[in-house]
Amino acid sequence: MTRGTDDLTVGRVAALVGISVRTLHHWDVIGLVVPSERTPAGYRLYAADDVARIHRVLVYKELGLPLAEIARLLDDPAVDPRRHLQRQRSELVGRISRLEDMVAAVDRMLEATTSGLRLTPAEQVEIFGTDWQPEWTADAEERWGDTEAWAQYSARTAALTPADWRVAAATTEELNAALATAKRAGVDPGSTEANALAERHRALYSQYFDCGHARHVCLARRFLEDADFATYYESLEPGLTPWLYDTVAANASLHGVDPATASWD
Template sequence: MTRDADEPATGGGRSGTGSAGEGLTVGRAAALVGVSVRTLHHWDDVGLVRPSGRTFAGYRVYSADDIARIHRVLVYRELGMPLAEIARILDDPAADARAHLRRQRDQLLERIERLERMVTAVDRMLEASRSGMRLTPEEQVAIFGDDWQPAWLEGAEQRWGGNEQWAQYTERAAAMTAEDWRRVTARTEELNADLAEARRAGTAPGSAEANALAERHRALLSTYFDCTHAMHACIGTMFATDPGFAEHYDGVAPGMAAWLRDTIHANAEAHGVDPATATWE
């Protein structure tokens, strides 16, 4: 079949049915509806959308009805319908065009809703890959308490991001649901209460009871990354020397920051780690 490769940019008069300027050539029709000229040629070949006229020079021209048919084809194709099925529906004289359009509209709305949910999910995954948490800021406050500040996650990433343990944290945290976070938060609150009770009772670091609490603490940290005894010793030092952590633990029980450090260090020593020379490994 001869193609209109050198057709003019505007439509000419249509043979037998139109005057000059009536109808769109294949190039202009393709640009208008957002498909390639090759696609319109293929649809012409298979009888899906045939231009209803020609210019006096013999070029194909598409009428307004032809363009409307192309748009209907595009809608059906967007819904994943095969071209042969599209042709059957469009050419069925018994088909209710308005009913088909209503169904198309309903299907498109359903698809838009599904795509919007997918976009939201991707956004959450992108945020999770950065901060390691799929919770919204509102969910974080609801689970972690009114004093929780979502910006702390950014500070943590700036401070520790880039090492293997942070990568473990982001991967594990991204897989945790809101219910998972509630369980971890409950475990944390329970452990803090037991630590505070031990501190107030004068439990000696290095005792069996204190070592058991230290192991519970290390196990809780291992929810997020594989925490060795050497790492735990480094964290214990940070609890007593970092103003933010020290204020937090001393707020749970007076003197608890230093006591927790000593408890963690004593437990690390029991496992062959010298807290004075411990490194992050």
């Protein structure tokens, strides 16, 4: 063949399209992109149409198609390349949308795992009362930050506003007052009234992380063992801390959980 004035050597084509000479050699061997001409010494020369075919191959490769399928698409006269590309474009748009949703979900998770209780110390005291210690949040994260429950808590509270926390604090205060009133009135753990209160208490924590009956027992046990929790409940009603544990334990037993062996996981 007669060499065209615009024909390119394999090295120039490789540099032009951003692939290796070795790749072009391989495509030549398998018949995917065969250069139109060669020099008298046998060196490959690529015409403009050859370079255009290379670009089409690269597009199909980006779509994830295998080389054999690409060759069929390029060489089969029955294949409408425009319709095929339109279909691939539609699939790519859908894939981009799904990826954007995934990125948004990851961003929300990242924000949640680094935010926790998104209130200033002053807001925490204003909402939860003067007995609240803002460092408790940091202490809790240090103790449970690598647990599934903390991840759930962070994710579920990430979007809460100060107004939301005020509602949550009021709900907690109302429930604790009901617990203290029941203890003062001599309501027996295991009674219908006590079990209803136990379920309200468990539902309160279930807003923030999965709190089954076994975990609920573990929480009540924690209230007994932790001086800060015990002091708080005892300030509401003397003897409330052990009464709450007995109430939670009795309710858990009703649901098939042995309080003596209840574990978090």
